[in-house]
Amino acid sequence: MDYPPIEDYGAVGNGRTVALISRGGSVDWWCVPDLDSPSVFGAALDTRRGGRCELAPAVPGESSRRYVEGTNVLETTHRCGEGVVRVTDALSEEISASILVRRVEGLAGEVPVTWTVAPRFDYGREAGHFSTTPGIGWFRSDELEVAVQAWALGDAEAGPGSLSGGATLRTGDTGLLAVRAGAEGATAPAGREETERRARDVAERWLEWSRELRYEGPWREAVLRSALALKLLIHGPTGGIAAAGTSSLPEAVGAERNWDYRFAWIRDSSFTVDALLELGAEDDALRCFHWFASAAERTHPRLDVLYPLTEASDSDERELPLDGYRGSRPVRAGNGAASQLQLGIYGDLLQTAFLVAELEGALDRDVSRRLGELADHILEIWREPDAGIWEIRDDPSQFTLSKMLCAIGLERAAWLARNGHLPAHGAERWEAGARAVHAFVEERCWSTELGAYLRAAGSSDLDCAVLAGFLMGYRTEPERIGTTVDALRADLAVGPLLYRYRADDGLQGQEGAFVACGFWLAQALAEAGRVDEAAEQFESMLGYCNDVGLYSEEIDPSTGAFLGNIPQGLSHFGLINAAVSLSEYARG
Numbered sequence: 001m002d003y004p005p006i007e008d009y010g011a012v013g014n015g016r017t018v019a020l021i022s023r024g025g026s027v028d029w030w031c032v033p034d035l036d037s038p039s040v041f042g043a044a045l046d047t048r049r050g051g052r053c054e055l056a057p058a059v060p061g062e063s064s065r066r067y068v069e070g071t072n073v074l075e076t077t078h079r080c081g082e083g084v085v086r087v088t089d090a091l092s093e094e095i096s097a098s099i100l101v102r103r104v105e106g107l108a109g110e111v112p113v114t115w116t117v118a119p120r121f122d123y124g125r126e127a128g129h130f131s132t133t134p135g136i137g138w139f140r141s142d143e144l145e146v147a148v149q150a151w152a153l154g155d156a157e158a159g160p161g162s163l164s165g166g167a168t169l170r171t172g173d174t175g176l177l178a179v180r181a182g183a184e185g186a187t188a189p190a191g192r193e194e195t196e197r198r199a200r201d202v203a204e205r206w207l208e209w210s211r212e213l214r215y216e217g218p219w220r221e222a223v224l225r226s227a228l229a230l231k232l233l234i235h236g237p238t239g240g241i242a243a244a245g246t247s248s249l250p251e252a253v254g255a256e257r258n259w260d261y262r263f264a265w266i267r268d269s270s271f272t273v274d275a276l277l278e279l280g281a282e283d284d285a286l287r288c289f290h291w292f293a294s295a296a297e298r299t300h301p302r303l304d305v306l307y308p309l310t311e312a313s314d315s316d317e318r319e320l321p322l323d324g325y326r327g328s329r330p331v332r333a334g335n336g337a338a339s340q341l342q343l344g345i346y347g348d349l350l351q352t353a354f355l356v357a358e359l360e361g362a363l364d365r366d367v368s369r370r371l372g373e374l375a376d377h378i379l380e381i382w383r384e385p386d387a388g389i390w391e392i393r394d395d396p397s398q399f400t401l402s403k404m405l406c407a408i409g410l411e412r413a414a415w416l417a418r419n420g421h422l423p424a425h426g427a428e429r430w431e432a433g434a435r436a437v438h439a440f441v442e443e444r445c446w447s448t449e450l451g452a453y454l455r456a457a458g459s460s461d462l463d464c465a466v467l468a469g470f471l472m473g474y475r476t477e478p479e480r481i482g483t484t485v486d487a488l489r490a491d492l493a494v495g496p497l498l499y500r501y502r503a504d505d506g507l508q509g510q511e512g513a514f515v516a517c518g519f520w521l522a523q524a525l526a527e528a529g530r531v532d533e534a535a536e537q538f539e540s541m542l543g544y545c546n547d548v549g550l551y552s553e554e555i556d557p558s559t560g561a562f563l564g565n566i567p568q569g570l571s572h573f574g575l576i577n578a579a580v581s582l583s584e585y586a587r588g
Contacts, residue, residue, distance in 0.1 A: 003047060003326050004028075006249055006562035007546040010065060010074045011229070012091040014202060015236030017098055018245035019091055020044060020566070021074060023063050025056030027089075032098060032144060032181040035235060035242055036262040036313040038333070040119045040146060040181055045248055045331050046322040051120030055087055055102050055177055058112040058166060065548050071206035072228050073199075074548070083109025085169055092198040097182030101199040104153075104177075106169035113169055115153055115177055118162035119146045123320045123333065127161040136189050137163040147180040151192045206231075214280040217583030222542055225549035226572035227279055230272070233569050235309045239287030240264040240295070241272055242309060244553065244565035248320075250328035251554050251564045255509025258328050260335045261553075261565045263306040263315060266292060266345035267389060268569060270352040270472060275573035277355060278580045289356045292349060293367050300370055301377040303349065305342050305391065306335060340387040341396065346378045347405030347412075351472055354412040357421045372422045375413035379433045382406040383440075388456075389465050394506030398457035400445040403437055404469030410434035411473075438475065446480070452487035453480070461503040462491045467520040470527060471577070482528040485521065494557035496521075496540035512554035512563040515544065519574035526578075526585045534585070538578055551575070 004022040009029075012019050019041070020029035028043040028050070042050030061080035068075060074089045084107040092099040104113055121128050121141035128141045137148040137156060150156055153175040154167035167175060178195045180187045190198075209231060215223045233242045244261035251257035269292045276285035295307040308315055317336035324331045353371055357363050363371070382403065385396035410430045417427035444457040455463035467488070470481050492499045497513035498521060518541040525534035544560065545551050551571035553564030 003044070006325075006552055006564075006566055009044070009550075009566055010067075010548045011232055011245055011550060011567050012072055012074050012089050013232040013245070014091040014093040014098055015234065016093060017091070018232050019100060020246065021076075021089055023065060023076065025054055025076065025078075025087060027053040027100065029246055030100065030181070031262070033183065034310050034312070035233075035245060036309045038122045039124070040121055040144065042120060042124050042322070044246065045320075045325055046124055048323065049120060049124040050322065051118050051124060053100065053102075053115075053117045053179055055104060055115040056113065057085060058114045067225070067228070067548055068203060070210040070224070070228075071203050072232055073203045073206065077107070078111065080111050083107075083111040083171070085111045085113060088199075090199040090202050092202040094188065094198070096186035096188070097180045099195070099198060100179040100181075101195055102177040102179075103196070103199065104169060104175045106171050106173040108171055110168055110170045112166060113153070113175070114164065114166035115150065116162055116164040117146075117148045117177075117179055119181075120161070124322055125320075130158060130161065130163075132158070140184060143184060144181065145184045145187055147187045147189045149178045149189055149195070151176045153177060212280060215278075215580065215583075217579055218586075219538075219542065219579045222545070222549065223279070223576055223579045226575045227275075227281070229550055229567040229572045230275065230569055230576075231284070232567060234284060234288070238309060239284075239291040240307070240309045241268070241288055241569065243268055243306075243570065244568045246565040247333060248328070248331045249325055249552070249563075249565045251511040252328075252509030253326050253563070254328055255507075256330065257507055257509050257511055258324065258330065258332055259565070260317070260332050261568075263308055263335060263338070264292070264295065265306045266296070266303055266348050267305070267342070268573075270348045270355065271573045271577065272569065273352050273355050275576040277359060279576065282359065286356065286360070289352055292352065293364075293370070296349065296374075297370065301373045303345050303374070305337050305340050305345060336393075337387070337391040340391060341384065342388065342391070343378075343382060343384070343386045343402040344389055344399075344405035346374060347407070347409030347472070350375065350409040350412040350416075353421075354416060357416055357419070363416070363421045368416075368422050371413065371416070372426050375410060375422070375426060375430050378406050378409055379429065382433070382437055389468065390500060390505070392505045394504075397459070398444070399465070400441060400453050400456055400463070401465040401469050403441045403445065403457075404466065404474040405472065407434045407437040407441065408469070408472055408474055410437065442476075450487050451483035453484050455501055455503060459503070461501060462488055463501040463503070464488055464492060464498050464514065464517040464520065465500065467517065467524045470524050471520060478528055481524060482530070485524050485528060489521070496537055497544070497555060497557045512556045514554055515541070515551050515568065515571040516574035518544075519571070519578040523578040523581045526581050531582070531585045534582055538582055541575070
C-alpha cells in the first residue's frame with residue numbers, strides 16, 4: 001500500500017493522545033495510552049508492519065474534508081458513482097482508555113463501505129493475541145488491549161492479525177465503528193448509544209474551549225484552527241505540550257532527517273505561552289509554564305533541551321525496525337537532542353516567566369528562587385559554544401540566537417528582580433551580564449558587509465533563527481532588523497517560504513523550507529514598520545496549510561508537499577503570534 005502525502009493527514013485528539021487520519025480513511029498513527037507512548041497504529045512509518053484502522057468506500061470516488069466548526073472532530077465526505085457517505089471521526093476517552101469513534105452515514109444513493117482494524121503493538125513489533133467475545137474483537141499485548149466493536153457495518157471476519165467487515169449504506173443509514181485502547185483489563189466496551197454519546201461529548205468540550213478564545217482580527221478562522229491544533233498537543237493530565245504529534249515523518253524523504261517530536265521543548269515554551277495568553281487561554285498557558293518549571297527542577301540549575309510528557313516515557317534516542325515513511329530511515333523513538341547544550345533555552349524559560357509574572361502579578365517562591373539561580377547559571381555558561389535552536393549534530397558554534405536569548409533572559413531576570421518577582425540583589429549583576437552578552441552579539445555577530453546578523457560569530461552564513469530573537473525582544477536598532485530581514489530574504493527565501501539556513505549541518509539530504517520562519521518573517525516585517533509587506537507575507541503563508549488548516553514542520557518549495565512531523569506546534573503558534581501582532585499594528 002502506498003504512503004499518502006503527509007498533507008493528506010488530518011488529526012483528531014482527546015487531550016491525551018493524537019490520531020492521524022488520511023484523506024482515504026485510514027488511521028495511520030495512534031499512540032496509546034499517551035501521545036508519547038508506542039504506537040498501536042503506525043502505518044505512517046511502515047505500511048506493511050505498522051498497523052492501521054481503515055473505514056472507506058469500497059468503490060472509487062472523490063473526497064472532501066472539514067473539521068466540525070470549533071472542534072477537532074473531522075468530517076470526510078466521499079462522493080462515489082452511486083451515492084455519497086460521510087465519515088465523522090472523533091477521539092474520546094474514559095478513565096482508563098481512549099476511544100476512536102468512527103461514524104459513517106449515507107447521505108445519498110448507496111455506497112458499499114469496508115473496514116479493517118489491524119493493530120500492531122510497540123511500534124509494529126508485536127501483533128498481539130486475538131480473541132472474541134460476543135460482538136467484540138480483542139487484540140492484546142503484554143501491557144495493552146484494543147477492543148473493536150461495529151454496529152450496522154456487516155458481520156466481522158477475523159483475518160491474520162485483523163478484524164474486518166463491510167456493508168452497503170443507503171440514504172439515512174448509519175454505521176459505527178469503535179476502537180477502544182488502553183491498559184490490559186481496563187477497557188470497558190459499551191453499547192452503541194453510549195459510544196455515540198461520548199463522541200458528542202468530546203465535540204462539545206472542544207467547542208466550549210474554542211468559544212472562550214479571544215481573537216477578532218481579520219484571520220480569525222486560521223487563528224482558531226491553529227489554536228485547536230495546539231490544543232491537540234497539550235497533554236491534559238500534565239499540562240506539558242508536545243512539539244508535534246508524530247515521530248520520524250521526514251524532513252527530507254529517503255534521508256536521515258527523521259526525529260521524534262513527542263516531547264516538550266523548553267525552546268517552545270515562551271512562544272506557546274505567548275500564543276495562549278494572547279488568545280485568552282490563560283489556564284492552559286499557566287499549566288504549561290508550571291509544568292515546564294516543575295520539569296526544570298529535575299535538572300536544576302542545568303536545563304535539558306526537552307522533557308518527556310509522562311514518567312513512562314524517556315528521551316533516550318533509539319532506532320526502530322520500521323521501513324520509514326517512503327523509505328526514510330532510521331525511524332526513531334526518543335530524541336538525542338535532550339542531552340545537548342542549548343544556551344537559548346535559558347532565555348526562553350525566563351521570557352516565559354516574565355510573561356506569566358505580568359499576567360499573575362506574582363511567581364511561586366520556590367520557582368522565583370530557582371529562576372534566580374538559573375540567571376546566575378547563564379552568567380557562568382553564556383560564552384560557551386552550543387548546538388543552537390536547530391539542534392545541529394555537528395560541532396558546536398557561537399550561535400547568534402543563543403547569545404541573543406541569553407541577553408534577553410538576563411534582562412528579564414533583572415526586570416523580575418526589580419519588580420519583586422526574583423531576589424532583588426541579583427538585578428545589577430544580571431543587567432551587567434546582559435550588557436556583556438549584548439556587546440558580544442553587536443560586535444562579533446553583526447556583518448557590516450551583509451547588513452545582517454550572522455548565523456554565528458565568525459561565520460559568513462545567515463540563519464532565520466535570528467528572527468526569533470527580534471520577536472522575543474532582543475534590543476537593536478530598527479534599521480538593523482530591516483536590513484537583516486532583507487538579507488535573509490535574498491539568501492534563504494523561495495517566494496514567501498524560507499529555508500532555515502544553507503550551511504552544512506552534518507546531515508544527509510536537503511530539507512524543506514521551515515514553516516515557522518515564514519510566519520516569523522511576517523512578524524519581523526511588522527516590527528520593522530513594513531506592515532503592508534508583513535500582511536502580504538502572512539497571507540501568502542496561509543495558503544500553504546492543508547485542506548483542513550494544518551501545517552507540518554516544513555514544505556518543499558518546488559511542490560508544496562509537506563515534510564516533517566504534523567501537526568507541528570512551532571508552525572501553528574508562529575501563525576497565531578504573527579496574526580496577533582499584525583492585527584495590533586493594523587489598529588495602530
